[in-house]
Amino acid sequence: MYNNNPTLTGNKEIDEKKQGEVFFQQKGSDKPNQKKFYIESYGCQMNFSDSEIVASILNEINYAPTRNMEESDLILINTCSIREKAEDTVRKRLRIFDKVKENRPGTLVGVLGCMAERLKEKFLEEERLVDMVVGPDAYRDIPTLIANAEDGEKGVNVFLSREETYADISPLRLGTNGITAFISIMRGCDNMCSFCVVPFTRGRERSRNAFSIVAEATDLFQKGYREVTLLGQNVDSYKWKNPESEETVNFANLIEMVAKVSPDLRIRFSTSHPKDITDEVLHTMASHENICKYIHLPVQSGNSRVLKLMNRTYDREWYKERVQSIYNIMPDCAISSDIITGFCTETEEEHQDTLSMIEYANYSMSYMFFYSERPGTLAARKYTDDIPLETKKRRLNEVIRLQNQISFKNNQADIGKTFKVLIEGDSKKSDKEFKGRNSQNKMIVFSKKDGLQPGDYVQVKVFEATSATLKGQLV
Numbered sequence: 340m341y342n343n344n345p346t347l348t349g350n351k352e353i354d355e356k357k358q359g360e361v362f363f364q365q366k367g368s369d370k371p372n373q374k375k376f377y378i379e380s381y382g383c384q385m386n387f388s389d390s391e392i393v394a395s396i397l398n399e400i401n402y403a404p405t406r407n408m409e410e411s412d413l414i415l416i417n418t419c420s421i422r423e424k425a426e427d428t429v430r431k432r433l434r435i436f437d438k439v440k441e442n443r444p445g446t447l448v449g450v451l452g453c454m455a456e457r458l459k460e461k462f463l464e465e466e467r468l469v470d471m472v473v474g475p476d477a478y479r480d481i482p483t484l485i486a487n488a489e490d491g492e493k494g495v496n497v498f499l500s501r502e503e504t505y506a507d508i509s510p511l512r513l514g515t516n517g518i519t520a521f522i523s524i525m526r527g528c529d530n531m532c533s534f535c536v537v538p539f540t541r542g543r544e545r546s547r548n549a550f551s552i553v554a555e556a557t558d559l560f561q562k563g564y565r566e567v568t569l570l571g572q573n574v575d576s577y578k579w580k581n582p583e584s585e586e587t588v589n590f591a592n593l594i595e596m597v598a599k600v601s602p603d604l605r606i607r608f609s610t611s612h613p614k615d616i617t618d619e620v621l622h623t624m625a626s627h628e629n630i631c632k633y634i635h636l637p638v639q640s641g642n643s644r645v646l647k648l649m650n651r652t653y654d655r656e657w658y659k660e661r662v663q664s665i666y667n668i669m670p671d672c673a674i675s676s677d678i679i680t681g682f683c684t685e686t687e688e689e690h691q692d693t694l695s696m697i698e699y700a701n702y703s704m705s706y707m708f709f710y711s712e713r714p715g716t717l718a719a720r721k722y723t724d725d726i727p728l729e730t731k732k733r734r735l736n737e738v739i740r741l742q743n744q745i746s747f748k749n750n751q752a753d754i755g756k757t758f759k760v761l762i763e764g765d766s767k768k769s770d771k772e773f774k775g776r777n778s779q780n781k782m783i784v785f786s787k788k789d790g791l792q793p794g795d796y797v798q799v800k801v802f803e804a805t806s807a808t809l810k811g812q813l814v
């Protein structure tokens with residue numbers, strides 16, 4: 340999943356004011372000699388989750404988070420390389436940081452994440468005011484890089500590890516609503532989709548110790564959190580071997596272990612890969628009420644030839660069969676998708692196959708993009724990016740229009756139904772309303788009642804629906 344808006348939090352939905360409040364409650368900023376860091380995150384949820392690991396590492400060396408970059412000693416930007424636009428946004432932000440640095444000499448600027456990994460030393464040549472460049476597997480080195488930068492020595496660490504999972508680091512939750520949190524369960528990706536830069540920026544796939552995941556979930560539950568989202572580029576290939584018992588924990592086993600932390604702790608996960616999602620996972624989901632009935636299952640394209648070029652290793656029929664299996668095993672499950680339009684050599688007919696797949700799968704929502712060639716990827720090396728930009732955009736608009744219609748129809752069908760909702764906080768529009776999600780990950784807004792608070796589960800009956808939100812009332 341992808342987010343192009345900078346926030347200090349892993350959750351796009353939290354309003355700005357709230358973030359700040361929780362932020363400062365979390366860690367006192369009045370310790371002697373305490374310094375301040377400011378961090379912005381772009382890209383996928385994994386990146387937001389990584390920023391919380393970085394925050395924890397910084398906390399250990401007496402840095403406290405601030406929401407005001409003007410007063411910070413260290414400005415960090417956790418970057419994304421997935422599309423050219425994401426990188427353009429980061430460069431624009433760096434211009435702003437340069438100004439802060441001019442007004443406040445001594446402030447250090449660090450570039451983290453995927454763009455750091457992609458550009459490495461080149462970053463320091465291109466962006467003169469950057470002091471450190473740190474790839475996704477090198478965050479433990481940040482204290483050393485800071486110390487060197489304080490001595491005027493710029494540093495780069497973009498070493499990609501085969502083992503690093505940060506399993507022992509307890510993330511410092513940034514801008515949290517105190518109810519929902521992300522847990523990173525694996526890192527990297529071995530899939531080599533031809534359009535994707537991730538295998539190059541995040542390295543080889545590795546799974547985190549299952550017990551450390553359960554321990555993190557338990558700790559969050561004890562602190563009042565009621566929902567965890569297990570994160571990985573391809574969660575269905577999660578595999579961890581217990582060195583003591585030699586037993587292997589697969590993804591179905593893992594979600595079951597986390598589900599058993601408490602029936603009041605909801606489990607979500609992202610992202611599932613159509614080639615790897617098993618019926619075992621689906622049956623495990625079905626047999627635990629607290630594992631949410633929602634699967635993000637990116638199709639990318641609905642056409643078998645294009646899927647082959649994309650190196651997705653499944654075809655249209657395979658994907659349809661997986662969708663059928665999901666709906667057979669969990670008739671109330673929602674499915675969402677990622678879609679790319681205008682991939683190399685895609686014809687109009689092949690584009691139509693993507694449209695018909697949106698209808699077939701009846702996606703509750705999708706993240707939709709036009710193809711953006713990324714240097715170094717398989718597609719950049721092997722194929723010509725030959726679809727004109729206007730065509731890519733026109734196809735994208737067709738995909739968006741259809742998805743909106745399907746989402747609207749899908750949401751209209753929820754009118755009259757009653758859902759169990761986890762209250763996350765005030766709605767965006769009014770402090771007289773709460774918002775929360777149902778199991779299917781749909782946001783429902785409803786009027787408050789005395790005695791209820793975020794973290795409570797309530798039954799809400801839907802009476803109104805747009806393509807984006809549901810409105811309901813407590814029952």
Ligand code: 5AD
Pocket residue numbers: 340341421422534535536637639677678679708709710711712713
């Ligand atoms: N161009 C456009 N979209 C891309 N994605 C990944 N790489 C590219 C690219 N080069 C999309 C895919 C992926 C999502 C995170 O971003 O749909 O699932």
Ligand code: SF4
Pocket residue numbers: 340341381382383384385386418419420421452453536537540541
């Ligand atoms: Fe996440 Fe991929 Fe962007 Fe890296 S390039 S931040 S893995 S979406």
